[in-house]
Amino acid sequence: MSTLRVTAERLTIHDHPNADALELAQVGLYRAVVAKGVYRTGDVALYIPEQSVLPDALIAELGLTGRLAGPAANRVKAVRLRGELSQGIVCRPAALEGTDLARAATDDADFAGLLGITKWVPPVPVSMSGDVEAAPDLLPWIDIENLKRYPDVFAPGEPVVITEKLHGTACALTYVAATGQVLVTSKGLGAQRLALKESPHNLYWRAAHGHGLPAAAAALAGRLGATRVGLFGEVYGSGVQDLGYGADGRRDVPGYAAFDVAAEIDGDVRWLDPADVLSDGTLPVVPRLHAGPFDLDVALALARGAETVSGRGLHLREGVVVRAAADRHSPLLGGRAIAKVVSDAYLTRKGGTEFE
The missing domain is CATH 3.30.470.30 (DNA ligase/mRNA capping enzyme)
Structure with missing residues (x-):
């Protein structure tokens, strides 16, 4: 399992082939489904990777209550949304309002601690x-x-x-x-x-x-x-x-x-x-x-x-x-x-x- 880092990333936006109201925000080679019109290519936003465990307040803010994985519905997992694979979450949480995300991307800043995001640890049989x-x-x-x-x-x-x-x-x-x-x-x-x-x-x-x-x-x-x-x-x-x-x-x-x-x-x-x-x-x-x-x-x-x-x-x-x-x-x-x-x-x- 990779290390957990929640970072600001510059996005490339693609059309969603099966949904008029959705788009695909690309980070590296990952693509995450986002609402259409929220981001444009070149914008910077936060990327929360798979296997992240989110606090309840952030889940509610992102409108994801009951929609994430795990018994507590708080873990980010790869899913298919209207036929397209979505890996991770692209967002701009209120806690980062006023933060220079472009500078944070350049500095490779990690926001996991600030947002209370932790790494999922698999159970041990x-x-x-x-x-x-x-x-x-x-x-x-x-x-x-x-x-x-x-x-x-x-x-x-x-x-x-x-x-x-x-x-x-x-x-x-x-x-x-x-x-x-x-x-x-x-x-x-x-x-x-x-x-x-x-x-x-x-x-x-x-x-x-x-x-x-x-x-x-x-x-x-x-x-x-x-x-x-x-x-x-x-x-x-x-x-x-x-x-x-x-x-x-x-x-x-x-x-x-x-x-x-x-x-x-x-x-x-x-x-x-x-x-x-x-x-x-x-x-x-x-x-x-x-x-x-x-x-x-x-x-x-x-x-x-x-x-x-x-x-x-x-x-x-x-x-x-x-x-x-x-x-x-x-x-x-x-x-x-x-x-x-x-x-x-x-x-x-x-x-x-x-x-x-």
Whole structure:
């Protein structure tokens, strides 16, 4: 899940093909449905992204009472309005009256705190929870921004790798070479430097032991001369999320596919492509869909279609992850040059689950 930022953005306005009273306001590659005539191309307004949780007063001010997602009808979610996908909310709240939004856009100011907007945190099922302990040596996973919000992360023609994004739950395992310690955690707990105590009932530990992650991490640490190795993979199957890929997450060994590897070598943490460092078949890895020059249209197209994990195209594809072939820093993102694209069909599917 990406970080939450509520920012002022310069808009591009498009006609809505199916509604005379509506238009589409574009931010990056996102489009949000707005009332016709409120904005013109070049105007600046606030953009509230998906997965934002709004306070009741702001919901009422925007005329959205009872129209948002979640049990409390307060979460922003992608929806189709008269056939067009609307991602996020474009508005000018009264609390920002008198604010120079054009200057705020230039300064990249964040208004989430001022407006009382928070980030939605997915619920954690019992099978994914457990007792925790402090883990200062843990290598945590990172938030990934959406390429639609930041379409200029990669230069045209830049060498990239595009892999399939799976709908499961992220498992982070850290192996500490000096002590042989193995730390297992979820994405959310890892961000707090907390590890899950070992339990045969915990989904992440079942995946770690079932797929031999500790031994794979230890072998990789020895091969790379690393003091710590982090294996990051998606645990999936029926009972984990609504998309199961033909696996059963309720069994002793749920589905697993590695999507990233980190290694601390000479004091520096380096991010490595699992398809390269795990090429011996030690662990299953996420499907690689493209390796070559970056083309935005190719990345967007690959986010659509059927999943390839099962080999049978059992259901829709969640999306893709795009990363620089040679890991690098992105000044635009302020971190790694890595981004995701989530398919429209996935965002608007019925009966979907979104657990931690």
